[in-house]
Amino acid sequence: xFYLHLRNELWKLFGKKRTYIGFAMFLLxxxxxxxxxxxxKWQSDLERMLQGNGYLAExxxxxxxxxxxxxxxxxxxxxxxxxxxxxxxxxxKEAEDGTLRMILSRPVSRFRLLxxxxxxxxxxxxxxxxxxxxxxxxxxxxxxxxKGMFVFAPGHAFAILGAGEGWQRYLLAHVFMAxxxxxxxxxxxxxxxxxxxxxxxxxxxxxxxFVNLVLEAIPFFDRFEVWLLPYHFRCWLxxxxxxxxxxxxxxxxxxxxxxxxTVFIIGATIFQMRDIKS
Amino acid sequence: MIQLSxxxxxxxxxxAVNDLSLAVPSGEIFGLLGxxxxxxxxxxxxxxxxxxxxxxxxxxxxxxxxxxxxxxxQKVGAIxxxxxxxxxxxxxxxxxxxxxxxxxxxxxxxxEVLDWVGLSQREHSPVRTYSHxxxxxxxxxxxxxxxxxLLILDEPGEGLDPEGIHEIRQTVLRLHRELGLTILxxxxxxxxxEQLCTRIAxxxxxxxxxxxxxxxxRRRNHWVRLQVSDFAAAVRVLESSGSISNHREGERIAxxxxxxxxxxxxxxxxxxxxxxxxxxxxxxxxxxxxxxMSDYRGEKGAASEPEA
Numbered sequence: 001x002f003y004l005h006l007r008n009e010l011w012k013l014f015g016k017k018r019t020y021i022g023f024a025m026f027l028l029x030x031x032x033x034x035x036x037x038x039x040x041k042w043q044s045d046l047e048r049m050l051q052g053n054g055y056l057a058e059x060x061x062x063x064x065x066x067x068x069x070x071x072x073x074x075x076x077x078x079x080x081x082x083x084x085x086x087x088x089x090x091x092x093k094e095a096e097d098g099t100l101r102m103i104l105s106r107p108v109s110r111f112r113l114l115x116x117x118x119x120x121x122x123x124x125x126x127x128x129x130x131x132x133x134x135x136x137x138x139x140x141x142x143x144x145x146x147k148g149m150f151v152f153a154p155g156h157a158f159a160i161l162g163a164g165e166g167w168q169r170y171l172l173a174h175v176f177m178a179x180x181x182x183x184x185x186x187x188x189x190x191x192x193x194x195x196x197x198x199x200x201x202x203x204x205x206x207x208x209x210f211v212n213l214v215l216e217a218i219p220f221f222d223r224f225e226v227w228l229l230p231y232h233f234r235c236w237l238x239x240x241x242x243x244x245x246x247x248x249x250x251x252x253x254x255x256x257x258x259x260x261x262t263v264f265i266i267g268a269t270i271f272q273m274r275d276i277k278s
Numbered sequence: 279m280i281q282l283s284x285x286x287x288x289x290x291x292x293x294a295v296n297d298l299s300l301a302v303p304s305g306e307i308f309g310l311l312g313x314x315x316x317x318x319x320x321x322x323x324x325x326x327x328x329x330x331x332x333x334x335x336x337x338x339x340x341x342x343x344x345x346x347x348x349x350x351x352q353k354v355g356a357i358x359x360x361x362x363x364x365x366x367x368x369x370x371x372x373x374x375x376x377x378x379x380x381x382x383x384x385x386x387x388x389x390e391v392l393d394w395v396g397l398s399q400r401e402h403s404p405v406r407t408y409s410h411x412x413x414x415x416x417x418x419x420x421x422x423x424x425x426x427x428l429l430i431l432d433e434p435g436e437g438l439d440p441e442g443i444h445e446i447r448q449t450v451l452r453l454h455r456e457l458g459l460t461i462l463x464x465x466x467x468x469x470x471x472e473q474l475c476t477r478i479a480x481x482x483x484x485x486x487x488x489x490x491x492x493x494x495x496r497r498r499n500h501w502v503r504l505q506v507s508d509f510a511a512a513v514r515v516l517e518s519s520g521s522i523s524n525h526r527e528g529e530r531i532a533x534x535x536x537x538x539x540x541x542x543x544x545x546x547x548x549x550x551x552x553x554x555x556x557x558x559x560x561x562x563x564x565x566x567x568x569x570x571m572s573d574y575r576g577e578k579g580a581a582s583e584p585e586a
Contacts, residue, residue: 004378011375015367098362102420105326105356105430106379107348113379275289276328277319 005112009120013086019124022082026074026132030139033070038143050150062147064166066140067133068173068240072153074132075177075236080209083125083181087188088202090117091271096198104276114193114268121189125181133174151240159240169240176236176249179256183229184209186260193267195274232256279304279428279460280325285334287320287484294320296484298334302462302477304427307454309471309492310464311567312481318464321481322432325462326356339428352380355421359433361413365406369397369416372405373423380424387423395419395449411442418449422457429453431463435470443470450474472563480567482574495566500533501559502542507552515549516542526572530559 013019037043046069047057091114094100103113149166151159161169188205192198212228215221225231235252238245280302287295295317302308312318323329324336327347336343341350363372370388377383392398395415400408408416414434421429431450435443447470453459465471471478478495480488488495500523506512509528516522516531521542524532533542539556546553559565 001378001382004382008375008378011367011371012364015364015371017366098358098360099364101328101358102356102362102376103379104328105351105354105358106376106424107351107354108379109348273330275323275330277323 002112002116005108005116006119009116010123013090013120013124018089019086021085022078022128023131025078025082026128027135029074029078030070030136033073034066034139034143037066037069046150049152060148060150060160061144062149062163063137063141063144064146064149064163064170065151066144067136067170068149068151070136070140071133071173071177072237074136075180075233079128079132079177079181080184080206082128083184084188084202084205084209086124087121087185088192088200088205089198090121090189091192091267092194092196092198092201093192095195095276101276110272111268114264114271118186118189118264121185122182125185126178129174129178129181133170133177137170149240151237153234153237156234156237157240159242161240161242172239173236176239176253179253180233180236183233183256183260186263190263190267190270193271193274226255229256229259279339280308280462281335281337282321282324283335283337285321285324285336286332287317287324287329288332294484295324295331298481298484298486300479300486300489302460304460305458306477307450307461307463307475309475309478310462310481311468311471311478313571314466315483316481317484318481319432320484322356322430322462322464325430326354327351353424353427354430355424355426355428356430357414357417357421357432357434359436361417363405363413363416366404368402369405369408369412369419370401372416373401373420376420377423383423388419391419391422394422410438411445414438414442414446422453426459428460428462431461431465433464433466435465435467443467447474468562468564468567478563480570482571487574488570492563495563500535501565501569502531502533502539503529503555503557503559504531504542504553505529505555506546507554511549512546512551515545515551519545521545524573532569532573 043061047061050057050060091100094103104110146163148163149159149161149170151157151161159169184205187208188201191201191204194201209229212230216225216228216230221228232252232255235249238249280300282298282300285295285298286293298317298321300321310318310321320329324331325338325343327343327350331344338350339353343350363369364375367375369392373388373391374383377388389398392401395418397412397415397419400412405413405416434446438446450461450463451474454461463471463474472492475492477491478488479486504512513522513525513531521534521537522531523534531542533539539558543553543556559569
C-alpha cells in the first residue's frame with residue numbers, strides 16, 4: 001500500500017506541466033551561460049587567473065571546470081525557486097483544488113499521506129539536481145574538452161584536480177546538492193501544510209532563505225553563520241578541496257538532515273490538527 | 279450507521295455546530311437540510327474525520343471517527359459539491375489514485391464501476407475535457423469503488439442543469455434499490471429531498487431543529503393562508519382567543535393544535551372582519567421547512583423546539 005500511495009504522488013507530481021518548469025529553465029540558463037562563457041571575456045579572465053597561479057590554462061579550461069562554474073549561480077538562485085515552487089504546491093494546491101478533501105474522505109491516515117507526499121517531493125528534488133548536473137556536464141562537454149578540473153569559490157574552495165578525480169568529486173558534490181534541494185523543498189512543504197495558498201507557502205520559504213542569506217552577509221552575524229542554512233548549503237563546494245574536510249561536511253549534513261526532520265514534524269503536526277473544509 | 283452525540287464544533291468564536299445529535303439508520307436515504315451556514319458541511323466533515331469536533335462523539339459504521347478513522351471509513355464513499363479531480367490526468371488514472379487510499383483495486387473492478395455509471399467510453403481522456411455531468415459520474419464512480427455500505431452526498435446536484443439533477447436523482451434511487459446502500463444526502467433542493475429521502479434532519483444555526491420520517495413533516499404542517507379585510511385586526515382577535523401560535527408575511531397564520539379553520543372563520547366573522555379566503559398550506563416539504571425556519575428565527579422560535 002505504501003508503494004501504491006507513493007506511486008500516486010509521483011503520478012500527480014510528474015503529471016503536472018509546472019513540475020517541469022525548473023528543468024526547462026535550467027536548460028535555458030545553462031545554454032545562455034555557455035554561450036556567454038564561450039564568446040565573452042569571461043573565459044579569458046579565468047585563463048588569466050589560472051596563469052597567475054602558475055597553471056597552464058588550456059589544461060584546466062575543461063567541461064568539468066565549466067560545469068561547476070555554471071552550477072554555482074544556478075544552485076544559489078534558481079534551485080531555491082523551483083524546489084520551493086514544487087514544495088509549496090504539494091499540500092496547499094490540493095487543499096485549494098479540493099482534491100485533498102476527496103482523499104481525506106478515505107481511510108488513509110494524514111501522516112501517511114504527508115509522508116508519501118514528502119518522499120515524492122524529495123524524489124523530485126534529487127531528480128532535479130541530477131538532471132541539472134548531467135545537463136551542465138553534457139552541454140559543457142559539447143564546447144569544451146575533457147581535461148583537468150579547476151574550482152575556485154572564494155572562502156570555500158580552491159582546487160586543481162585531474163579529470164578522473166575531478167569527475168568523482170563532481171558526482172559526490174551532487175549528493176550534497178541533492179540534500180540542499182530537499183531541504184529547500186521541505187521548508188516550502190512545511191508552510192504548505194498550513195491553511196494558506198500555494199504561492200504564499202513558496203514565498204514564505206523563499207523569504208526565509210533570503211533572510212538567511214542577508215543575515216549571513218552582515219559582518220555582525222559571522223559568529224552565528226553556523227545557525228544559518230546557506231552556510232551548510234555550501235558544503236558541496238568543500239568536497240573539491242584536498243583533502244576533503246569530512247568533519248565539516250558531515251556536520252553540515254547532520255544539520256541539514258535535522259532541519260528536514262524538524263520542518264517535516266512541524267508540518268505534520270499542523271496538518272494533523274487542521275480542519276479540512278471546502 | 280451514523281451516530282452524532284452532542285457534537286460541537288467551534289471555529290474560533292463562531293459555533294458552527296452546536297450540541298448536534300443525529301442518528302442515520304442503516305438502509306435509509308437520509309436528507310440533511312438547512313440554510314447556508316447551518317452546519318451541514320461541518321457535520322459531514324466531522325463524519326468523515328476531516329473536521330475535528332470540539333466536543334461530543336461521532337460514530338460511523340460502529341467506529342469512533344476521531345479515534346479509529348481508518349476503520350470507520352473503510353466502507354464509506356463520499357461525493358462533494360463540485361467534485362475535484364486531477365484534471366490533467368485521465369478519469370481512469372484518477373480512479374486508480376483515489377481508490378488506493380482505501381484498498382488496492384483491480385482494473386476489472388474499475389471497469390465494472392465505470393460501466394455502472396456509464397463512463398466507459400471516455401475513461402482514458404483527461405478529466406479537463408469532461409462535461410459537468412461526466413465529472414459527477416466520475417465522482418460517483420470513485421465513491422463506489424471501495425464497495426461502500428454508506429454513501430455521503432454533500433450537495434451533489436450543485437451546479438448541474440435540470441437533466442443532470444434528474445440523472446443524479448435516478449442514480450441515488452438506483453444505488454439504494456440495487457446496491458442497498460445507506461445514503462446521507464445534504465441538499466438545498468427540497469423537491470429532490472422530498473422525492474428521495476425516507477427520513478430527514480433540519481439544521482438551523484448549527485442546531486438540529488427537526489429529525490424524523492418524511493411523513494411526519496406532512497402531519498406537522500399548521501400554517502393557514504388567510505385573506506381578510508384587516509390582517510392585523512384578525513391576528514389580534516385570534517391571538518386573544520388563543521387560536522393561533524404565530525403569523526407571518528401578512529397572510530399566514532399558524533393554528534394551535536386542535537384548532538380548525540371553521541372556528542377561525544366564526545371568530546373573525548363575529549368580530550366583523552371580512553374573510554375572503556382561508557386555506558391550509560399544501561403539505562409539501564417546502565412549506566414545512568419554511569414554517570420551521572420561521573419558527574426558529576428570533577427568540578420566539580428558540581424557546582420551543584419541536585424536535586422529534
